[in-house]
Amino acid sequence: MRETQDAMLDSKNAEACFRMGISAKPPNEIMALFDSATLAGLVESFLLAARHPQMKTFRREMRGSARAGIQLWKSLLDAWDEVSTIDNLFEQKTFEFRKIKSASWNDDTLEWNLFEQRFLNGLRNGGFTSDFSHGVLKAFHEMAENVVQHGAFGLSMCEGLAGYHVEPGRFAFSIGDFGCGYLRSLQESDSWKHLEKGRDALSAVIHEGASRRTGQGEGEGFKELWKALSDHGANVRIRSNDTVARILPTHLGREAEIATFLKASGSHISVCCCLGEPTSENKLRFSLQNH
Numbered sequence: 001m002r003e004t005q006d007a008m009l010d011s012k013n014a015e016a017c018f019r020m021g022i023s024a025k026p027p028n029e030i031m032a033l034f035d036s037a038t039l040a041g042l043v044e045s046f047l048l049a050a051r052h053p054q055m056k057t058f059r060r061e062m063r064g065s066a067r068a069g070i071q072l073w074k075s076l077l078d079a080w081d082e083v084s085t086i087d088n089l090f091e092q093k094t095f096e097f098r099k100i101k102s103a104s105w106n107d108d109t110l111e112w113n114l115f116e117q118r119f120l121n122g123l124r125n126g127g128f129t130s131d132f133s134h135g136v137l138k139a140f141h142e143m144a145e146n147v148v149q150h151g152a153f154g155l156s157m158c159e160g161l162a163g164y165h166v167e168p169g170r171f172a173f174s175i176g177d178f179g180c181g182y183l184r185s186l187q188e189s190d191s192w193k194h195l196e197k198g199r200d201a202l203s204a205v206i207h208e209g210a211s212r213r214t215g216q217g218e219g220e221g222f223k224e225l226w227k228a229l230s231d232h233g234a235n236v237r238i239r240s241n242d243t244v245a246r247i248l249p250t251h252l253g254r255e256a257e258i259a260t261f262l263k264a265s266g267s268h269i270s271v272c273c274c275l276g277e278p279t280s281e282n283k284l285r286f287s288l289q290n291h
Contacts, residue, residue: 198243253291
């Protein structure tokens with residue numbers, strides 16, 4: 001695991017935790033190693049642990065942290081368990097989570113619309129322009145919709161999780177699922193059925209605008225993300241099953257670092273952006289202490 005100044009559970013350390021958890025001699029405790037977390041690290045940890053047979057200890061730690069009053073874990077798990085904890089539906093939130101279920105997805109429901117509206121209000125009140133905030137929300141919506149339209153291929157239902165974190169001049173969002181992943185989804189398109197590896201699928205999405213929708217050009221959700229990259233220097237991390245890509249904006253366009261990951265299922269896309277300063281996932285952190 002990477003050494004960090006305050007033992008932060010970010011996306012890279014979430015990967016390290018997964019490796020530890022499925023090792024021949026997993027530690028008795030993992031959560032105790034961390035004082036803080038990022039949105040991407042929190043969601044990735046949940047996605048990697050939630051259904052893996054060797055991650056039972058970590059799942060117990062997540063539930064134990066929620067019962068102990070660690071608000072981040074409680075909010076995430078309440079959303080996953082579909083426990084309503086919002087008293088004021090119109091009140092702006094610093095962070096929030098919501099479950100996505102393809103069998104009952106309806107983006108016109110009041111609850112989902114208000115969830116998106118709270119995120120939008122946070123972006124605009126956080127100093128981001130109205131146009132950019134709406135662009136971010138459109139990408140967020142499209143990614144959530146992808147869970148329903150593409151993630152459930154070959155499955156009776158695909159479940160996912162959406163979350164956001166907004167602070168003045170900074171935001172992050174994550175969309176994750178337990179679906180089929182990008183490779184299997186793209187192989188349903190005649191244009192991309194030749195793809196054989198997860199690495200090839202992510203590269204096609206990032207550099208060629210690959211989409212399962214035949215004849216419709218670049219995927220709408222990613223089109224909005226790339227616009228955010230070029231305009232505001234956002235960082236994007238995508239995991240699809242056993243492949244991880246980290247995308248950074250450069251003067252030459254999108255630069256992606258793609259690596260093979262340990263066997264995992266589903267997909268997760270996380271985005272972070274800092275206004276007027278270099279973007280780093282670790283600049284948006286939560287305390288994991290019980291206040």
